[in-house]
Amino acid sequence: MTSNGNTTYLRFGLFHRLGHFLIIISFFGLVLTGMPLVFKDYGWAHFLYNLMGGYPTAGNIHRICALITFVATFLHFAFLAFETLVRKNRNIFWGPESLLIQPKDLLNILGDILWFFRLGKRPQFDRYIYWEKFEYLSLMWGTMVMAVTGFILWFPVQSANLVPAKLATFIDLPSIALVAHRYEALLAAGFIFSIHFLHTHLLPENIPVDEAMFTGRVDEGHFKHERGAYYERLKEEGQLEELKVPPASSKAKFVSKLMGLPLLGVGLLMVGFMLSSLICSLASVFVDLTKNIHFDIFSIFAF
C-alpha cells in the first residue's frame, strides 16, 4: 500500500456517514437482543439475554432499535427521492455511479474470477465494487423482510386478522413471520459480521478498520489502488479537484478506530458463538439421525 502525499478525497458525505452510523447502532442492538432467542439452548445466549435486560427489556430495546432502522431507511429513501425528483439525477439508477448491478459488473465478476486463478490482472473498479452492490441490495431486501415480519410479530393479533378466515387454516401469518424473521436475521447477522467485515474492514490493505466510512476520507494511493476506474473517470471529467478535502484529523481517526474496533470485536465474537452453536446443533442432529445405526468400528479388525 502506498501512502504517498497528503492528498485525500471525500468518499462519503456527512449524510451517508450518519446513515451508516444509525444502521450500526440499531443493527448491533437488534442482533444482541434478538440472537439469544435463536440460540436459546446455549449458555452464551442466556448470558447475553440477561445482559441485555431479560424478557421485557431486551424486547423493548429490540423494538427501539427497529424504529431507529426505520428512521435510517426513511432517510435513505428520502435521499433517493430528493436525488431523482428534485435534482433529476439519473445516475443513481444507471451508469457507473449507480448502486444497482450494471453490465460492467458482470464483466468485473468474470475478471475477478480469472484473477483468483492468476489468469489475469484484477479489473479496475468504479465507485461501487460488485460485492458492495450485492451487500447494498441484500441490505435493502433484508430490511424490508425484517420490517414486515417484525411488524407482524409486534402486532400478532391485528396482523393475523388481515388474513381472511377461510385462508387462515392454511396461512398462519405470525408463524410464517417468525420463520422468515429468524432465518433472515441469521442471514443478515452472519453476512454483516463475517462477509461484510472481512470484505471491507479486514482486507489485508484495510486491517483493522476501513476508516473511510467513519471519517469519510480516503487517501490518493489507496483510492487509486482500490477504485482505479473511478479515479481515472473523475480525473478525465475534471471532478477530482472538487472531491479534494483536507485529510482527517488524528482525533477523527482515533475516534473512528475507538468506535470501529469494539464493534468489530463484538461482531466477530457473535459470529464465533453462532458458528460454534451451529456446529453443536448439527452434531446433535447427526447423533439423532445415526442413533439407530450400530456400527462397530473394531469390526474391521475381525479378519
Add this chain to the structure above:
Amino acid sequence: MVSLLKTTIEVSGASKACRFVFISCLFSCLLFFTSAFSSESLFAQENSECFECHTDPAEVGDKVRVDPVTGEVELVSMLVDEDAFHASAHGGEDFYCIDCHADLEDVDLEETEGGHYPNLQPVDCITFCHDDPAETFLEGSHANLMREKGVELPTCKHCHAGEKSKMFTPKADDLYHRMDTIGKCGGCHTEYYDSYRNNLHGQVTALGHVDTDIATCVDCHGQHTILNSSDPESTLGPENAKETCGNCHPGASGSFLKHIAHPQYKNLGYYKSAVVGLLNFRKDPGQLGSIIKSPQIILTILFVMYVGILVITFAQFGTHMLLSWLGTLLDERKGKESKHDK
C-alpha cells in the same frame, strides 16, 4: 399454682368431705408437674412445636419412605426449611402441620425410643381438601388415556413439587413450578416439547423467563382438565380459545386463533412421513394430500428455502472472500518482489 392455692383454702376448711378433694387435687397437681417438666412427652399441636425439632439437623435426619401410591422407595429429609414452607402454597397463617400429618396425641413415645412413630400418616391431598381438581384430573381424558395405555398415573406430588423438596407445595404462579411443569409435560410429550421450543413462547421460556406473561404448557392446555386440543370442550376448542389466547393477547379472535403453536419443520419425523406419503402416493393419495393441506407445509417450505439460501450465500461469499484475500496477498508479494528487482 391455682390448684395449690385451692388446696390450702380447702385444708383450712378442715372438713372430712374435703379430704378426698385435697388428695385428688394433690394428685392432679403432681400429674401437672410431671407432665410439664418431662422431656419425654410431646404434643405437637402448634407448627412451632413441630419446627422445634424439624428445623434442627441434630434432631432429625433422612428417612426411607415408600410412596403409598407408586410404591417408589426414596430417601426423604425430615428437615423443614421454615422460609420455604412459608413461601409455599400451604405456608399461610391458617395451615397447621397436623392438617395433613397426624398429631402426636396417641403416640407412645417410650415405645418409639424418644422420637415419634415414623410415617404418622400418608399425606392425603384429595379426600378433605382438593377433591375437585383431583376428580377433574382423574376422570379427565388425559388420565383415562394413560390408564388405557397402561402408563402409570402421576400423583399430586409428581407435578406439585417444590424447588428444594417435594414437601413444599408451590403456588400456581411460582416461577420454579412453571418452569418445572414444562419439563414434566415435555418428559412424555417430547415431540410437542421440541416444537414448543421452536415457537416464540418456547424460545422465551427457554431463556429462563417463565412468568405468567409467557405461555407455558398449562396456560394453553389447562391445568387439571387436560383435554385433547381437537376436543371442542378443551381450552383450545373454537369457543374457549378466544378466552385462552385472549388472556395474553387482548382481542384474540378469528384468524389469530388458528396459530400453529407446534411447528413441525424441525421434526425429522415430519420429513419422514412426507417421504413415506410421497412413496405411497399411488396407493393412498390422501396421505400426501393431508400433509400438503396442513398449514405446516408453508412453514416447512419457507424453512427449507432459507436453509438453502443460507448455505448458498455463505458458501459462495466465503469462497469469494478467501480467494480475494489470497489474491491480494499474492499481488502484494509480487509487487514487493518487482520493487526489489528494480
